[in-house]
Amino acid sequence: MPDEVDRHVVAAAIVAQAEGIVTFNLKDFPEDVLATWNLRAIHPDSFITDLTELDIPVVHDAVRRQRASSCRKPFHACVP
Known part of the structure; x- marks a missing residue:
């Protein structure tokens, strides 16, 4: 993750088996990184x-x- 303070958000999404992370902060959740865990960042x-x-x-x-x-x-x- 570009900003390590956001790692817990990705970890929680993985554990919850979420499909996406809803956030205004799209720049800190790059598509290529999230794709590793079949996640995507979604603007509210x-x-x-x-x-x-x-x-x-x-x-x-x-x-x-x-x-x-x-x-x-x-x-x-x-x-x-």
Whole structure:
């Protein structure tokens, strides 16, 4: 890995048998290095876009549930 502090992220993905790592930091997860472990780095925007193309009602429901759960936490301002 170009940045050794990211090695634990790759190790966790390998142990979890993940297909990818969702990160804004694509430059520190080169395709050729990740391919060694059949992994790929995915930008969060691309990840969400891919999910919505698969099943947008499920994604909307998950977002609604996440927002509702954060609005119930103490000291958290929930904006409608």
